Amino acid sequence: MISEIDEINDLLRNGREINSLMRNSDLLVRLEKTYHFLELKEKDFFRCIHEDDGDFDIISDDQRRCDAEIEIIPRKVKYVCPQCHRIIYLEDKKFRFKKYQVAVMEKNVRKFIKNSFKDSGFKYLREGSLTFDQEKFLFYKFTCNSIEFGVSVMNKIPDKSLLDWIEIYSSPIIFVLFDSAALSAQRILEGRKFRFIDIGTLVTLEEKNKIGKLLDLAKKCTTETKIKLLSSLPNVIEKLENREIDYYNYEQCIYVLLKFMLDSTDKFGNSHICKELPDGFFTISPPKGKQYGFYVYDCKFTGEKRKLTSSDYRAIYDYIRNFRTSPAVIQSNFHDIDGFIIFSHNLPIGDLEKTLGHIRSYSMRDERNPWNGKLIYFETDSLILLAKSFFESRGEFERRKTFFYDYLNLFLHDEDLHQDTNIKKKGIIHISKDDIRNMIELILQKDPEEQRIDTEALLEDLRSRGLISSYSGITVDKQPKLELP
Numbered sequence: 001m002i003s004e005i006d007e008i009n010d011l012l013r014n015g016r017e018i019n020s021l022m023r024n025s026d027l028l029v030r031l032e033k034t035y036h037f038l039e040l041k042e043k044d045f046f047r048c049i050h051e052d053d054g055d056f057d058i059i060s061d062d063q064r065r066c067d068a069e070i071e072i073i074p075r076k077v078k079y080v081c082p083q084c085h086r087i088i089y090l091e092d093k094k095f096r097f098k099k100y101q102v103a104v105m106e107k108n109v110r111k112f113i114k115n116s117f118k119d120s121g122f123k124y125l126r127e128g129s130l131t132f133d134q135e136k137f138l139f140y141k142f143t144c145n146s147i148e149f150g151v152s153v154m155n156k157i158p159d160k161s162l163l164d165w166i167e168i169y170s171s172p173i174i175f176v177l178f179d180s181a182a183l184s185a186q187r188i189l190e191g192r193k194f195r196f197i198d199i200g201t202l203v204t205l206e207e208k209n210k211i212g213k214l215l216d217l218a219k220k221c222t223t224e225t226k227i228k229l230l231s232s233l234p235n236v237i238e239k240l241e242n243r244e245i246d247y248y249n250y251e252q253c254i255y256v257l258l259k260f261m262l263d264s265t266d267k268f269g270n271s272h273i274c275k276e277l278p279d280g281f282f283t284i285s286p287p288k289g290k291q292y293g294f295y296v297y298d299c300k301f302t303g304e305k306r307k308l309t310s311s312d313y314r315a316i317y318d319y320i321r322n323f324r325t326s327p328a329v330i331q332s333n334f335h336d337i338d339g340f341i342i343f344s345h346n347l348p349i350g351d352l353e354k355t356l357g358h359i360r361s362y363s364m365r366d367e368r369n370p371w372n373g374k375l376i377y378f379e380t381d382s383l384i385l386l387a388k389s390f391f392e393s394r395g396e397f398e399r400r401k402t403f404f405y406d407y408l409n410l411f412l413h414d415e416d417l418h419q420d421t422n423i424k425k426k427g428i429i430h431i432s433k434d435d436i437r438n439m440i441e442l443i444l445q446k447d448p449e450e451q452r453i454d455t456e457a458l459l460e461d462l463r464s465r466g467l468i469s470s471y472s473g474i475t476v477d478k479q480p481k482l483e484l485p
Ligand SMILES: [Zn+2]
Pocket: 048, 049, 066, 067, 068, 081, 082, 083, 084, 085, 086
């Protein structure tokens, strides 16, 4: 015997055919009249062959095997059987019967789902959305005792890419399944550890059990999401490598890679430190005797070659100034931005030099204490390479975490470590793939038991091994010239 839950899931499908026997079943009537989840479209049919019909006697024995059922279309008198292809006139058809077809009233189903959560004590916040591949994925946002999660109504089998992105965005989501999803999406969602409930279960749960069940789902989906951020890393790397990203989700992909390696990474998001903010920041505690370690980053998605324009110079400078002058920042542990990182695919170095020139002159003009941090161009491919190595040799990296931080900090701060001969200006740092290869080699050859690195000794060591050279061809701007735009 089929359970009531399965029966509801089975009935609530668009186009589901109902025969006249089932038409008046209690459950169907309840879904139709009490819940208003569905309407029934009535349709008239005839059979290609029926003994009551006027054309029965003229049909050969061979043709009588056809069992086609044909829908009667208003005002249509002549039909061709889709099975045996014979021509049929409606006036011959005495035997007719009705069939019913389910039309799901999706609006009412959604309303019921939303109210089920509301009635269980969750506070409805608003409709939320994630945008990827230029498509919007909508969900209802709820909260309860600081648990925040989304409820998404799913009516068809979710595609892999959608689930990948939900993981990448690490949004806690409960899926409520109905229509074909209620019959076939469970295994896919279970395999990827998503939380869900089908409409049949939701309808049949008694009120007191419902609250417990939904609370349990909410708790599980929020705690598991944090773990999922890590498991989504290979997906993020794959999407970035294959450039399956767009303006909307580039930032999130960069965030996931950074967060994986640097726990201090955070997004500015909706915090109200100051009006204009870059995408995020991270901190690295500085090596011995050094004072830098606070980095702000902004992602510039470059689908095709993008140049930095005067509005970019201005925006970057505004970020820096707003941040430096914000009371919340002044009172915090961070006194200044040591580096402003731009993540991007292919920025021309000349643009970066121009940008830094403008930032320095704006800063000279506007601030008592001009900004002296570095402008860092971190190539997307360099970040992918670093994250991939970190992922593949996780254990090795974890055991040498302080070395990793120290080296990364140095590479983000010290021009001496870079050999990009195209750079003619001090203050610009370009993190290339070669830099990352050098850094990884340095980290992995370290004995984990060793003390933290000594910066001076490191630089000496690198020089002696020919990994870096002394400055050549770099103009040092001790006092930047005032260049007005
Ligand atoms: Zn036929």
